[in-house]
Amino acid sequence: MGARAPRGRAPGDAEVSGDLPVVTLPPEGVVTAASAGQEIVLPARDRYHDVVAAYRDGGYELLSDLCAVDYLAHPPRALPGGVAPERFEVVATLVSPADRRRVRVRVQVPEDDAAVDSLFDLFPGCEAMEREAFDMFGIRFRGHPDLTRILMPDDWEGFPLRKDYGVGRVPVQFKEAPGPR
Amino acid sequence: MSDDVFVHETAEGSQELRERAATPPAELQREVGSVLRLPEGHYVDVADLDVERPDDETMIINMGPQHPSTHGVLRLMMELDGETVLRTKPIIGYLHTGMEKTGEELTYQQGGTNVTRMDYLSPLNNELVFSLATEALLGIEIPPRAVWIRMLLSELQRVSSHLMWTATNGMDVGSTTMMIFGFREREMLLGFFEKATGLRMNHNFIRPGGTAADLPDGWEDDVDLICENVTLRLDDYDELLTGQPIFRERMEGVGALSAEEAMALSATGPILRSTGIPWDLRRTMPYLAYDQVDFDVIIGTYGDNFDRYAIRLNEIRESIKIIRQVLERMPAGDYRVQDKKVTPPPRARIDESMEALIHHFKVFTEGYKVPEGEVYAAVESPRGELGCYLVSDGSAKPYRLHVRAPSFVNLQSLPVMLRGGLMADAVATISSVDPVMGEVDR
Amino acid sequence: MGLEDLQHNFLTGTLEDLVKWARRNSVWPVTFGLACCAIEMMAVGAADFDISRFGMEVFRASPRQADLMIVAGRVSQKMAPVLRQVYDQMMEPKWVISMGVCASTGGMFNNYAIVQGVDQIVPVDVYAPGCPPNPETLLHAVLTLHEKIRTGEITRRRAAAGPAPEELAGWVPERPEAVRLGTPK
Numbered sequence: 101m102g103a104r105a106p107r108g109r110a111p112g113d114a115e116v117s118g119d120l121p122v123v124t125l126p127p128e129g130v131v132t133a134a135s136a137g138q139e140i141v142l143p144a145r146d147r148y149h150d151v152v153a154a155y156r157d158g159g160y161e162l163l164s165d166l167c168a169v170d171y172l173a174h175p176p177r178a179l180p181g182g183v184a185p186e187r188f189e190v191v192a193t194l195v196s197p198a199d200r201r202r203v204r205v206r207v208q209v210p211e212d213d214a215a216v217d218s219l220f221d222l223f224p225g226c227e228a229m230e231r232e233a234f235d236m237f238g239i240r241f242r243g244h245p246d247l248t249r250i251l252m253p254d255d256w257e258g259f260p261l262r263k264d265y266g267v268g269r270v271p272v273q274f275k276e277a278p279g280p281r
Numbered sequence: 282m283s284d285d286v287f288v289h290e291t292a293e294g295s296q297e298l299r300e301r302a303a304t305p306p307a308e309l310q311r312e313v314g315s316v317l318r319l320p321e322g323h324y325v326d327v328a329d330l331d332v333e334r335p336d337d338e339t340m341i342i343n344m345g346p347q348h349p350s351t352h353g354v355l356r357l358m359m360e361l362d363g364e365t366v367l368r369t370k371p372i373i374g375y376l377h378t379g380m381e382k383t384g385e386e387l388t389y390q391q392g393g394t395n396v397t398r399m400d401y402l403s404p405l406n407n408e409l410v411f412s413l414a415t416e417a418l419l420g421i422e423i424p425p426r427a428v429w430i431r432m433l434l435s436e437l438q439r440v441s442s443h444l445m446w447t448a449t450n451g452m453d454v455g456s457t458t459m460m461i462f463g464f465r466e467r468e469m470l471l472g473f474f475e476k477a478t479g480l481r482m483n484h485n486f487i488r489p490g491g492t493a494a495d496l497p498d499g500w501e502d503d504v505d506l507i508c509e510n511v512t513l514r515l516d517d518y519d520e521l522l523t524g525q526p527i528f529r530e531r532m533e534g535v536g537a538l539s540a541e542e543a544m545a546l547s548a549t550g551p552i553l554r555s556t557g558i559p560w561d562l563r564r565t566m567p568y569l570a571y572d573q574v575d576f577d578v579i580i581g582t583y584g585d586n587f588d589r590y591a592i593r594l595n596e597i598r599e600s601i602k603i604i605r606q607v608l609e610r611m612p613a614g615d616y617r618v619q620d621k622k623v624t625p626p627p628r629a630r631i632d633e634s635m636e637a638l639i640h641h642f643k644v645f646t647e648g649y650k651v652p653e654g655e656v657y658a659a660v661e662s663p664r665g666e667l668g669c670y671l672v673s674d675g676s677a678k679p680y681r682l683h684v685r686a687p688s689f690v691n692l693q694s695l696p697v698m699l700r701g702g703l704m705a706d707a708v709a710t711i712s713s714v715d716p717v718m719g720e721v722d723r
Numbered sequence: 724m725g726l727e728d729l730q731h732n733f734l735t736g737t738l739e740d741l742v743k744w745a746r747r748n749s750v751w752p753v754t755f756g757l758a759c760c761a762i763e764m765m766a767v768g769a770a771d772f773d774i775s776r777f778g779m780e781v782f783r784a785s786p787r788q789a790d791l792m793i794v795a796g797r798v799s800q801k802m803a804p805v806l807r808q809v810y811d812q813m814m815e816p817k818w819v820i821s822m823g824v825c826a827s828t829g830g831m832f833n834n835y836a837i838v839q840g841v842d843q844i845v846p847v848d849v850y851a852p853g854c855p856p857n858p859e860t861l862l863h864a865v866l867t868l869h870e871k872i873r874t875g876e877i878t879r880r881r882a883a884a885g886p887a888p889e890e891l892a893g894w895v896p897e898r899p900e901a902v903r904l905g906t907p908k
Binding site for chain 3 (some may be wrong): 346347348349353354374375376377378379380382383394395398401402445460461464465467468471481482483718719722
């Protein structure tokens, strides 16, 4: 029905013929580390799209998850490889069905320029997930075909999952305790 | 529509949305021209349509959010040419509950109550993935009996969810008998859940560290009875639906999806397996004790509705197989890890010892601190890959709780499946995608 | 309709009883299942907790043909106008059962996204607590509604005239102060 054929190896392909691109993973010059026993990659923001494309060519054909995190209220953190931490992080999890492995790509997004490249041309399935990250955090995805609110009403103001946005508790008559729960 | 580009002004700046005629062909080709890119509050004024042009006879209608198909509050904005569906835009958010925000306000012990209400057809799977993520951050290992109890409950949930799906799918296609049949079996399972966990739904039973309690006495007989009854009745459903010509005509060839499309759209679960790709997390990236039990992964060929129906029906059979193996091989031991940090003391000890009382109090009010870190855990829920991305800042509450809901991602494959079909097929196809709006909107 | 305008006497009293009997024995709900409570509502419609014994198994899709709206599940900010629109489209007489704690008070979700009680949007007749309520709880709510219909009044009674407009002038509704029970601030 007009979709592209996957590049790199198809799932279940043990032998690879010579005309498929050979990709070395992880790509050069990119920080990798392990977190709770899982492989993570921390590219710079301008290399994010190319790094994900390289992983896709290397067999990681399924984009499992894409979300964002707001580190505003987090104690100061030190990232591996001397990567400078920013307020927001966009986290993409890729799966290689052939190797049965998962890799997590975490890119730092600064607060004043909260934009990052969209993965829509690599993985059309990221559309809804990027819209959710925009709706909840206000991170713009360059190249996304329809970056509008998906969960909140269209005219909602503010980004609910940011740390400076309150939970919105309504005071209940019998409980005057101000803190959460 | 005089403007080529609808510029939607919002407080964050303008966002451009293109009309179909102005959409560049590269983008149309990429999405097979299936996704309708219009603002959701847009009202099409008939006066704006140029009636001279004959190919402008498409109409844009709304299906939902309140509609009789029992799949919750999903709204579909469809572009129709007569009865044929051209482009679709699924509009969600009508059940957005702010669960990820609420999850940041609850401790890890309370987190299960929040997460369990996302996918309300198989709540124990949500609790399972949250507990797996928490345990990965805590670095604790749970005893074998807890693992096998979790596996038993997870498979019983899969049977219950697929029975519910078969019931509602049958009703959507027209067979109300199937609805009554499916719920009849489901009541047996829910009765067992009530006996074991205390509630029919939204159990909060699988907690970080193990499970909340041990299985009740006589559970083996109950589970055995369930397996027997479900196996017999599955043959009834086969007879009612599978061979029936009307059902086959309505389901075969409808809502077809190819393997490349499914992979590109990040579809998982029965949708991906119906296209022929044998991706089942229980087999490919095993968690709990799934590598120690014997079961088959069911795949389809054509990626149509009938394949998905057959996959779910047979997955019930495979789950029964797993449950029988669990019945035979359930190990003895603790139902939760005996780590003082995570596990509250047994209730009887609270009356005897002051220490136990204080310990219980601390675990349930303050909660236990989880070391700093981030982790992604995934399980195979009846709808696909259910994942939990947990970020901890060292305190007693999650810093960021994100749940990768399978239905949220699977809904993106809906426009591609609906394209070119009829309205009546749309109902059957939505049903075969099996969306649960609680986890779509969270 | 005509019955509300009639004065109560022994003839219309019998007619009123007949109308109330007819109304409560075939209350047709509109399909308004939102979340987990919807699953228990479907279970009530199925064979084990048969709601058909009360004449209610016909869940009408169109609100024009329905008498009862069982709000089953949490109502989000985006869904609230839709809920009101469906309620407005129902014909009199109509009733609302708020099923579950999320519909009654917002439930465990006291946050930005959930309307804290569906009675902020529509008038509710019966509240059914539970998360989710057992199908038997929902049946109890239905029977309570039937009782309410049975004991309710349709034709006018003499004492229901209400205060004269002069007495109402300058009247301000009383807002109770929330009582703090000694909990720390």
